[in-house]
Structures are given as C-alpha cells and as structure tokens.
Amino acid sequence: MKARKYSYHRNLPHILKGDQPHFVTFVTSHRWELPPLARDAVLKHCMHDDGVKVKVHAVVVMPDHVHMILTPLRSNAGEYFTFEEILGGIKGTSAHSINRLLGRRGRVWQDESFDHVLRSEEGLAEKTEYICQNPVRKGLVAMTEQYRWLWREEGTAI
Numbered sequence: 001m002k003a004r005k006y007s008y009h010r011n012l013p014h015i016l017k018g019d020q021p022h023f024v025t026f027v028t029s030h031r032w033e034l035p036p037l038a039r040d041a042v043l044k045h046c047m048h049d050d051g052v053k054v055k056v057h058a059v060v061v062m063p064d065h066v067h068m069i070l071t072p073l074r075s076n077a078g079e080y081f082t083f084e085e086i087l088g089g090i091k092g093t094s095a096h097s098i099n100r101l102l103g104r105r106g107r108v109w110q111d112e113s114f115d116h117v118l119r120s121e122e123g124l125a126e127k128t129e130y131i132c133q134n135p136v137r138k139g140l141v142a143m144t145e146q147y148r149w150l151w152r153e154e155g156t157a158i
Helices: 036-048 083-102 121-137
Strands: 007-009 013-015 022-028 054-061 065-072 109-117 150-152
Touching (some): 022 083, 036 054, 036 065, 036 083, 054 121, 083 109, 121 150
Antiparallel strands (some): 007 013, 022 065, 022 109, 054 065
16 A cells, blocks of 8 residues: 655645644635625535544634634545645635635635644644634624634533
C-alpha cells in the first residue's frame, strides 16, 4: 500500500496531525461579504461531514471568513482524511451552492487557508471561546447565542 501524504504546501504549509483538533480559517475571495442566504449554505456544508470525515468542535461563519475547529477522522482504510479532502470538499461544494443560490459565477474562496494544531484541551477551550466570541467582537451581535451562523458541540459552553 502506498504511503499517504499528510502535509501539503502551497504558500503556507498545512500539516495534519491525526487525532488532534485543528484550528482552521478560510476567507472569501477579495473579502467579499457573504449575504445571509450564503452563510446558511456555508454552515450547512461545514457540518455536512461531521462524524464522517471530521469531528467538528465549533464553527462560525462570519461575513467574509470562516473559523472552524475540527479533528480529522480516519477513512474505512484507516488513513486520516487530508485537509485537501476536508476543506476542498467544504469550500468546493459551498462555492457551488452559493453561486447557484445567488445566480452568480466566479470564485467564492481564497485558495489558501490558515490552520494549526491545537496541542491541549486548554487550547481547544481557548480557541472555541475565541471563535464563538468573534461575532460579538465584530459588533454583529451582543451575545453569542444571537448569532445564527455559529455552532459548537454540546458541553463547550462559554
């Protein structure tokens, strides 16, 4: 069996650490602001493979970017799903849905994404709080519970 590559390099290195949560951010092309209908679609696509390719811990869809905390899962062959498989799926299908919903064409997402491994439970709690507070810090809502494009796994209350 051929060894599977767990990192890839574009402009930024992307190193996958199996069984560890990762903090991921991806941004719209030219910082285009997603209308509410598009944010609904993005959240749905971010959650689509929860329990299949990834364990999603938290996600927030902001007007021009997305933050996720996720842990890659293993395929039936026992190999971890790669960032290309996980984020490529989310970004590709959400872009297609957004363009169809809005009757538009063109790029939705920047090619690159930012990611890093969270190394402890404290890191997971801190990053979960960070992304959940993002809509409040940006002045979009007064309390996290008011932001409809935010999801976090049960038991991760702020």
